[in-house]
Amino acid sequence: MKKNIQAVEKQFLQYVKKMMAYKEAISLMYWDLRTGAPRKGVDQRSEVIGMLSQDVFHMSTSEQMAAYIAELSAKSVQEQLSPVTRYTLVECQKEYERNKKIPADEYKQYVILQSKAESVWEEAKAKSDFSLFEPYLKQLVDFTKRFITYWGTNGHPYNTLLDLYEPGVTVDLLDDVFSKLRNRIVPLVQQISESRHKPETSFLFQPFPKEKQRAFSLALLKELGYDFDAGRLDETTHPFAITLNEGDVRITTKYDENDFRTAIFGTIHECGHALYEQNISKEWAGTPLYDGTSMGIHESQSLFYENFIARHYSFWKRYYSLLQQYAPHFVDVSLDDFYRAINESKPSLIRIEADELTYPLHIIIRYEMEKALFDGAIEVRDLPHIWNEKYEAYLGVRPERDAEGILQDVHWAGGSFGYFPSYALGYMYAAQFKYAMEKQLLDFDKLIENGEFVHIREWLTKHIHQYGKTKKPLDILHEVTGEGLNPTYLIRYLEEKYKHIYRL
Amino acid sequence: MKKNIQAVEKQFLQYVKKMMAYKEAISLMYWDLRTGAPRKGVDQRSEVIGMLSQDVFHMSTSEQMAAYIAELSAKSVQEQLSPVTRYTLVECQKEYERNKKIPADEYKQYVILQSKAESVWEEAKAKSDFSLFEPYLKQLVDFTKRFITYWGTNGHPYNTLLDLYEPGVTVDLLDDVFSKLRNRIVPLVQQISESRHKPETSFLFQPFPKEKQRAFSLALLKELGYDFDAGRLDETTHPFAITLNEGDVRITTKYDENDFRTAIFGTIHECGHALYEQNISKEWAGTPLYDGTSMGIHESQSLFYENFIARHYSFWKRYYSLLQQYAPHFVDVSLDDFYRAINESKPSLIRIEADELTYPLHIIIRYEMEKALFDGAIEVRDLPHIWNEKYEAYLGVRPERDAEGILQDVHWAGGSFGYFPSYALGYMYAAQFKYAMEKQLLDFDKLIENGEFVHIREWLTKHIHQYGKTKKPLDILHEVTGEGLNPTYLIRYLEEKYKHIYRL
Numbered sequence A, B: 001m002k003k004n005i006q007a008v009e010k011q012f013l014q015y016v017k018k019m020m021a022y023k024e025a026i027s028l029m030y031w032d033l034r035t036g037a038p039r040k041g042v043d044q045r046s047e048v049i050g051m052l053s054q055d056v057f058h059m060s061t062s063e064q065m066a067a068y069i070a071e072l073s074a075k076s077v078q079e080q081l082s083p084v085t086r087y088t089l090v091e092c093q094k095e096y097e098r099n100k101k102i103p104a105d106e107y108k109q110y111v112i113l114q115s116k117a118e119s120v121w122e123e124a125k126a127k128s129d130f131s132l133f134e135p136y137l138k139q140l141v142d143f144t145k146r147f148i149t150y151w152g153t154n155g156h157p158y159n160t161l162l163d164l165y166e167p168g169v170t171v172d173l174l175d176d177v178f179s180k181l182r183n184r185i186v187p188l189v190q191q192i193s194e195s196r197h198k199p200e201t202s203f204l205f206q207p208f209p210k211e212k213q214r215a216f217s218l219a220l221l222k223e224l225g226y227d228f229d230a231g232r233l234d235e236t237t238h239p240f241a242i243t244l245n246e247g248d249v250r251i252t253t254k255y256d257e258n259d260f261r262t263a264i265f266g267t268i269h270e271c272g273h274a275l276y277e278q279n280i281s282k283e284w285a286g287t288p289l290y291d292g293t294s295m296g297i298h299e300s301q302s303l304f305y306e307n308f309i310a311r312h313y314s315f316w317k318r319y320y321s322l323l324q325q326y327a328p329h330f331v332d333v334s335l336d337d338f339y340r341a342i343n344e345s346k347p348s349l350i351r352i353e354a355d356e357l358t359y360p361l362h363i364i365i366r367y368e369m370e371k372a373l374f375d376g377a378i379e380v381r382d383l384p385h386i387w388n389e390k391y392e393a394y395l396g397v398r399p400e401r402d403a404e405g406i407l408q409d410v411h412w413a414g415g416s417f418g419y420f421p422s423y424a425l426g427y428m429y430a431a432q433f434k435y436a437m438e439k440q441l442l443d444f445d446k447l448i449e450n451g452e453f454v455h456i457r458e459w460l461t462k463h464i465h466q467y468g469k470t471k472k473p474l475d476i477l478h479e480v481t482g483e484g485l486n487p488t489y490l491i492r493y494l495e496e497k498y499k500h501i502y503r504l
Helices: A002-034 A039-060 A063-072 A083-101 A104-127 A130-151 A157-165 A171-194 A210-224 A261-278 A295-309 A313-326 A335-342 A359-374 A380-395 A421-440 A444-449 A453-463 A465-470 A473-481 A488-501 B002-034 B039-060 B063-072 B083-101 B104-127 B130-151 B157-165 B171-194 B210-224 B261-278 B295-309 B313-326 B335-342 B359-374 B380-395 B421-440 B444-449 B453-463 B465-470 B473-481 B488-501
Strands: A233-235 A241-245 A248-253 B233-235 B241-245 B248-253
Touching: A002 A039, A002 A063, A002 A083, A002 A241, A002 A248, A002 B002, A002 B039, A039 A063, A039 A083, A039 B002, A039 B241, A039 B248, A063 A083, A083 A130, A083 A465, A104 A130, A130 A157, A130 A359, A130 A380, A157 A171, A157 A359, A157 A421, A171 A359, A171 A380, A171 A421, A171 A488, A210 A233, A210 A261, A210 A313, A210 A453, A241 A261, A241 B039, A248 A261, A248 B039, A261 A295, A261 A453, A261 A465, A295 A421, A295 A453, A295 A473, A313 A335, A313 A444, A359 A380, A359 A421, A421 A444, A421 A453, A421 A473, A421 A488, A444 A453, A453 A465, A453 A473, B002 B039, B002 B063, B002 B083, B002 B241, B002 B248, B039 B063, B039 B083, B063 B083, B083 B130, B083 B465, B104 B130, B130 B157, B130 B359, B130 B380, B157 B171, B157 B359, B157 B421, B171 B359, B171 B380, B171 B421, B171 B488, B210 B233, B210 B261, B210 B313, B210 B453, B241 B261, B248 B261, B261 B295, B261 B453, B261 B465, B295 B421, B295 B453, B295 B473, B313 B335, B313 B444, B359 B380, B359 B421, B421 B444, B421 B453, B421 B473, B421 B488, B444 B453, B453 B465, B453 B473
Parallel strands: A233 A248, B233 B248
Antiparallel strands: A241 A248, B241 B248
């Protein structure tokens, strides 16, 4: 009997390895499309991605997969399985059920709608006209509402969507932490806008050639411990990090010759994502476990590096003279002035251009609207008005055009509802991790000032990275910090930092 | 009845499209491995390539494929098929038979041997010791001899191998043309080595930064009509051109900062390959017909651009001043001196470093040895000695170490026998095409001098490129030139050019 199960286990892992092989090929094609694939090959390449994605989908919902799940999840055999098999089985089962519960025909229609909606959204954004996009968005919401009923609900219907990106997180939890965050950030933003001690920033926008920015970025990546034998840095339009396999975790960035912050902070953000995946235990390689455990935990790592390290005074104490070598126009700017400038906070309309203080408000607005959409409190047609009201109330700015308001993000056009909260969750997790780290590692600021990132990286690997997808986000949070989600640490970080910078 | 066949035809083309999709993914992974994939991801990436290659192999030999072939090649239905289907069927059938005739177990052993042999060859080359490689080479030859018996012979056993790369070309034909070539080139090489009018070349080896070489290469590629919307240029160790799909035909090159000829002539060589595949009729896209018809015809296009265009006096008459902008150290060198320098001819030991005059002799040596190996005239253990004798006889140089003699090329380690002749065949084809072109296009030299490459490109597209794999190499040759393989044109080209350069 034992022998039989081991044979099945081996076949199952081989089957999963095949799915992962297809996924690796798909990921490379995706990376290639976004880093320089020639224009005329794009349509055919997209078709190939479609065909291989279909292969993966079929394998994930096949009778063979059903048989593996049935055979290996029997209680009598569970104990005989290796940890890899056990965890992998859980992930495969989750995917199987999620994919099987939607009627095939309906899912096909949904996929077609998705791709149409994305192009309509592009057009609507270009014309700044929400009414073009509205009927598509309505259909996407309707489809998603039906999917929620297929998948089943647990309390609020939006919980089912949250579970896709952040298992364990609920509306009740988010309402609580987001309102705390909002109640403290909104007045702080207000105070800052009234402060007379605003940083001078004009020197940030001096020309800084792309090649020099790239060289500086590469130097910083090496310092932070990004492994170039298991990755590379390329240029793209919308930066991302992507894992092809356990030895190949790539990052991409974008260069703005008149604002170097885009590339430098963007690269370090993606580096945070990449360090997570470069440091997952190789034990999980070749399975879906070799992945970040959730969108929020992933974002916690990128924000940790971007904000807590690269926007830290100690970081620039160490690297400002290096920057000056690549960008001599900073030679006449003092370190203090530079530090204040890169940490300028100013309410703005566009999420992806927001600073670290106002950023969570952009997320909270989207969360409140998504939640209300899915519990029926509001309708799609109400969105632009509500959006504008909330921006005025929370940030004190009001979009004049749909393009810089309701139409700015692609997420909804792709049917991604429930994704946005991860950005703010990640930020709160990161602040909690930082607090826990500071209790264990002596003098966090000094480590940064001395460039001893290895200790920080090893701490994150030991407590978070190594586990890949084998631990759930809230379990990691609890094990690392001894408590649940708690916005206090982020609030404290933001208040201390910004009161200091703006002399409040 | 008709309707049925059309349904089968559609399914068959869909099936082939799927195979082509896997091949596209494989090609991208191959390109990526050779243009900068990080070291630690290579093993896993190779496994993925292996898995997808197996998918393609299975599809090419499946019962489904057998059924398509049986159904669609019946005489009664052939007339109802579209040209795409008919030609595709021929290619699929050829591949099916080739793959099916070798017993599966034997083929598996062969694949294992191949990969072992390549690493042993690398070691043997590093140690310059043929005896390490000899037993593996012997096994590869023995396997290949058995494959020849499975595939069937037509006259000389080596014909079966030639057919893999250059359908229609036989030992009888090659013996004839290669002896003519050899008889004229050997004395010319001898005369040159005795000439007192040798070009000065030292100025070629001045430092020329990589970035400048790249910029100059890109400028030339644009001039030649390489379509950057359907391709890109990257850096690699062993340059190649690769087609991912009909809108994505990439080239790669290598930069030597102390010898710019490597990058410039190498890039233009690969550009010739790429122009072929960029200009195949889109009618054949998504099938195996979207490919060069043979190795020889492919090489004819790369050599046409590399030698007949880029080593032509008129080319540099036009572009020498541009080169001087990128490489100011040429400002003091006259155009005539430059032209003679880049066309220096000197017998050497290494094929891939050979000039355009001595190159065919390197190929003829390999051909004579392969032919003798497969008709049993010589044994693997005799190779190093025979190699050295032939180099001394034809080129007047004798290798002192196996690494610079018998072990220099990877081809045999990969089991590629019958491939080498394509290089020299391509050269002869190219000279014949040039002669035919010159009769139809007024003043070839002037076209080059004026940079009017579009006429040359259109001529090649009309007569060669557009057909892809739908016409056989010797049929193309005959239709374009009105005759069969004829070494006269290449001999005439080489004699005229080199007698002029060396004032013989």
